[in-house]
Amino acid sequence: MTARRFTAVAxxxxxxxxxxxxxxxxxxxxxxxxxAEAxxxxSSESTGRTSGSPLAGYxxxxxxxxxxxxxxxxxVGCLACFALVGAVTRRRA
Incomplete structure (x- = not known):
């Protein structure tokens, strides 16, 4: 299996x-x-800085x-991860 095909399947x-x-x-x-519950x-949990983001709470x-x-x-999260990995690996190549 070629690297390109493996990447597409993954x-x-x-x-x-x-x-x-x-x-x-x-x-x-x-x-x-x-x-934390046990x-x-x-109850001391606080709201994070990203709680208002478009993908908060999955x-x-x-x-x-x-x-x-x-x-x-x-x-969307998967696409963002693949875009990040693609950008990093292209930069190194």
């Missing part, structure tokens, strides 16, 4: 995982949230459908 697979399979992710809090300091602001919003946020 890109497509990442988009499928981000856009489709993310719908089946656990709705339970992640490990850090669980520990230890009793979850969702796209303005979309009412939670499944579509989460999937689209995953795809």
């Amino acid at each position: 890109f497509a697979l990442a988009l499928v995982v981000a856009g489709v399979l993310s719908q089946y992710a656990s709705p339970h809090p992640d490990g850090l949230m669980h520990v 230890a009793g300091f979850l 969702a796209v602001a303005g979309l009412r459908d939670a499944r579509l919003s989460g999937g689209l946020a995953g795809v």
